[in-house]
Amino acid sequence: MLANTSLAPGKVILFGEHAVVYGRPAIAAPLTQLLAEVSISPVAGDAPKEILIDAPDIGTHSRLQDLPNSHPLAITTILVLKHLGVDQYPAFKISIRSAIPVASGLGSGAAVSVALIRGIAAAFERPLTDEKVSSLAFEVEKIYHGNPSGIDNTVVTYEKPVYFIRGRSPEVLSPKVGLNLIIGDTGVSSPTAQAVAGVRARWEAEPGSYERRFDRIGDITRLARLAIERGETEHLGPLLDENHTLLQEMEVSSPELDRLVEAARRAGAWGAKLSGGGAGGNMIALVPIERQAQIAQALREAGAMRIFFSEIQPN
Ligand code: PMV
DSSP: OOOEEEEEEEEEEEEOTTGGGGTOOEEEEEEEEEEEEEEEEEOTTSOTTOEEEEEGGGTEEEEGGGSOTTOHHHHHHHHHHHHHTOOOOOOEEEEEEEOSOTTSSSOHHHHHHHHHHHHHHHHTTOOOOHHHHHHHHHHHHHHHHSSOOSHHHHHHHHOSOEEEOTTSOOEEOOOSSOEEEEEEEOSOOOOHHHHHHHHHHHHHHOHHHHHHHHHHHHHHHHHHHHHHHHTOHHHHHHHHHHHHHHHHHTTOOOHHHHHHHHHHHHTTOSEEEEESSOSSSEEEEEOOGGGHHHHHHHHHHTTOSEEEEEEEOOO
16 A cells, blocks of 8 residues: 555636536636545554544544544545455545635635545555546535536636536636636625525526526636636626626625625626635636736625635636
8 A cells, every 4th residue: 555645726717607417518726725634554453454544634543444424534445445346455544625615606615626636646656647536526415415527526626727518528728818706705604506506496496597597607607717718807807797697696605795786896896706715715717817816805805704816827
């Protein structure tokens, strides 16, 4: 068994969350400065097949066999060992640390899954393709999110900005110019599964108006892709703003998110919107670099609990 450390980034959704669950395109990018880290190391002296899981961020320090079957770390570990066909192994320890806020739309669950899958595969010297890593992480997401589109595991695995349509191979985006984002955390945790279930209930009640909103979000995302590839940053602002309005209409925004979005716009952002499942979690603002400091300050004054800066690099 090979001791190793694997990393995986968080992510932001730039365009298309929720509509992506219903087959429309979405655009997401990795947050490479916010990482989940998984270290695997053999434990001398313990009985074979004993696995110790140490994840202080979520208060877990336990033997695998003592965790409930429904625990995401247990599910992921068992899934990977099964996939690798490994059933005899020495005792080992899995240590998990993550700088990605939990349940806030930044892909923390997918990042831990991806780093854990890669770590276990590396420990048994059976590296997996990105496609395989992503599909195993998707299996875990399905257990936790009910009906995920697959965008989180995809962008976290490939670590590139992607244009994503459910069920298709992701297309890597090549931005013509760098895009500066500020991410503002409301500090309100919000499980994605609940937000996704809420949209589903409202879509079932009013399919016509929801389908029209999903269609418009799909159009916005396609226009945004063109603007990103052509380096037309000024066109992205109004598209972000309109996407946010549609998400508000779909009742996945919140007063805290709206306050941060409004503050960023007033302080000079090109545009701003909630990002991810919504109802809490994080918002993003696309900002001219020279206004970055003022916008960050405005977000703090409007109640942001944490601020992250991210540049989507040009290609
Ligand atoms: O994990 P979150 O909160 O970033 O949400 C993922 C995006 C959704 O479109 C809301 C759900 C999905 O599976 O695509």
